[in-house]
Amino acid sequence: MLAAQRYNKILQILKQRHSITVTELSKILKASEATVRRDINVLHTKGVLIKIYGGAMSPESYLTTEEKVQIRETVNIKQKMIIAAQAVKLIKASDVVYIDAGTTTSLLIEQLQEKNATYVTNDASHAVKLMDLGFETIIIGGNMKSVTYAAVGALAVANVQRYNFTIGFFGTNGISLTAGFTTPTTEEAMIKEAAIRHCKKAYVLADSSKFGKITPVNFAVLNMASIITDKKPDDSYEKYNIILPD
Amino acid sequence: MLAAQRYNKILQILKQRHSITVTELSKILKASEATVRRDINVLHTKGVLIKIYGGAMSPESYLTTEEKVQIRETVNIKQKMIIAAQAVKLIKASDVVYIDAGTTTSLLIEQLQEKNATYVTNDASHAVKLMDLGFETIIIGGNMKSVTYAAVGALAVANVQRYNFTIGFFGTNGISLTAGFTTPTTEEAMIKEAAIRHCKKAYVLADSSKFGKITPVNFAVLNMASIITDKKPDDSYEKYNIILPD
DNA sequence: GAGCAATAAATCAAAGTCAATCAAAATAAA
DNA sequence: TTTATTTTGATTGACTTTGATTTATTGCTC
Numbered sequence A, B: 001m002l003a004a005q006r007y008n009k010i011l012q013i014l015k016q017r018h019s020i021t022v023t024e025l026s027k028i029l030k031a032s033e034a035t036v037r038r039d040i041n042v043l044h045t046k047g048v049l050i051k052i053y054g055g056a057m058s059p060e061s062y063l064t065t066e067e068k069v070q071i072r073e074t075v076n077i078k079q080k081m082i083i084a085a086q087a088v089k090l091i092k093a094s095d096v097v098y099i100d101a102g103t104t105t106s107l108l109i110e111q112l113q114e115k116n117a118t119y120v121t122n123d124a125s126h127a128v129k130l131m132d133l134g135f136e137t138i139i140i141g142g143n144m145k146s147v148t149y150a151a152v153g154a155l156a157v158a159n160v161q162r163y164n165f166t167i168g169f170f171g172t173n174g175i176s177l178t179a180g181f182t183t184p185t186t187e188e189a190m191i192k193e194a195a196i197r198h199c200k201k202a203y204v205l206a207d208s209s210k211f212g213k214i215t216p217v218n219f220a221v222l223n224m225a226s227i228i229t230d231k232k233p234d235d236s237y238e239k240y241n242i243i244l245p246d
Numbered sequence C: 001g002a003g004c005a006a007t008a009a010a011t012c013a014a015a016g017t018c019a020a021t022c023a024a025a026a027t028a029a030a
Numbered sequence D: 001t002t003t004a005t006t007t008t009g010a011t012t013g014a015c016t017t018t019g020a021t022t023t024a025t026t027g028c029t030c
Helices: A003-016 A022-029 A033-046 A067-071 A077-088 A103-110 A124-132 A153-160 A186-197 B003-016 B022-029 B033-046 B065-069 B077-088 B103-110 B124-132 B153-160 B186-197
Strands: A019-021 A050-052 A055-057 A096-099 A118-121 A136-139 A142-144 A167-170 A174-176 A180-183 A202-205 A217-220 A226-228 B019-021 B050-052 B055-057 B096-099 B118-121 B136-139 B142-144 B167-171 B174-176 B180-183 B202-205 B217-220 B226-228
Touching (some): A003 A055, A022 A033, A022 A055, A022 A103, A022 A124, A033 A050, A077 A103, A077 A202, A077 A226, A096 A103, A103 A124, A124 A136, A124 B124, A142 A153, A153 A186, A167 A186, A180 A186, B003 B019, B003 B022, B003 B055, B022 B033, B033 B050, B033 B055, B077 B103, B077 B202, B077 B226, B103 B124, B103 B202, B124 B136, B142 B153, B167 B186
Parallel strands (some): A096 A118, A096 A167, A118 A136, B096 B167, B167 B202, B202 B226
Antiparallel strands (some): A019 A055, A050 A055, A136 B142, A142 B136, A174 A180, A180 A217, B050 B055, B174 B180, B180 B217
16 A cells, blocks of 8 residues: 555544544554554644544644543553453354444454454444444444434434344443443433343443442343453352453 | 557546556556656656655645645535535524535535534434534434445435434535436435435535536436535526525 | 553664666657 | 667666564553
């Protein structure tokens, strides 16, 4: 690929999404991270993008409050990466994979390997990422929620029920023996519940801090999904299927 | 093959795709790489293309330092901006607005003002933009198409039919008295057709270059939508509703 | 603020690309 | 036809780009 072609592709991506990491670009452009860094340096010097630690941003969105967070969400990023790395190993060729909205699952997308699978998501920013990486993508439609870019509501629920997923990955805000998996809002819970019911095998990705937490709305009981986490939780969860990193 | 023939062929190729490698050209022109390099040098000196390491680019798509402000240097961008500016004025409070996929409509989103309207789109990158700008957003789900980030296919068509839009904005690849509004692919045409049928009022945004052009698949007859364009087309279009910038 | 992991820059070898040269082929002129 | 001129393709060594490796820096956690 010509250098100039890479330049154009990078700028094109930054029109669609305000920021991108070096690692992601390296995958999309099929070039080494060293080359991507050199490209970013060139484009930064030309002033057509802003170089930031870990990646690049479009000049327009640079420094507009919350976008700065987008490049690297800080909380528990390490654990989430490890959890996501474990999760991607479970995806096999010809799987129909449901990917829930949220930051944890976003990290999963960045690490996806299996090209011969179909990926379905209700998160518009996930969808754009998946397309950029060249995966077969289906987006679930519906009313969008502001913070998460996720489609929710009755239509989203109806749509998700049309599919049968062979495997699904979900985020959660709380895991509790009494309350099961929970989220802060009814809307999110409804779409998650609908999706999880249509997965042959469901996995909840949760860093260890989520155990014992309860948020207002339940979306599944604990035995409906295996839990992929970074640290063994206390023994009371023993009877559930817990997956730890190798 | 005559040198002048090769020159023409090279320039013709660069009109279709922004860049090409020396190796590729050598195969296409059945000439040695040395010859291709000489050709590129000649054309570069004439200023009709830009020589880059490994190949050549069309001058438009090559970003020089001066152009740093003008990243948005796609074709007819100025007209498209003006057209989009005219279009946004038509949106009123409590409208349910359908926004078609594509670059023209992307410019429209950037200029949106009316916060008390609901925006519906089948383009994931549009959806992300709309959310970022704080608009009430609904995304149409379905299989995604790689270049445009647009949901297409049967499910997208079914979904779009659930809505009734008070106003809709569409892009097109061709406007013709005989063929009506046309696009290059059936998939795109189907979703456009379904959406346009559910708009109380539909507008096609098209710069003047689109008049008289025909691409393979029709998605609407001319009287189904008003056309917002930058220059008055020839009189044969007089009986249709043409909107020009103020 | 020290220690740690992640990211960036510097360095280097390998691969790829370029311009110069020259002989062969094609074209033009005699 | 013969000779002069131009164009082409192959070869060479110089130069550029790339990816891997090493070294330095950054930002985060405690």
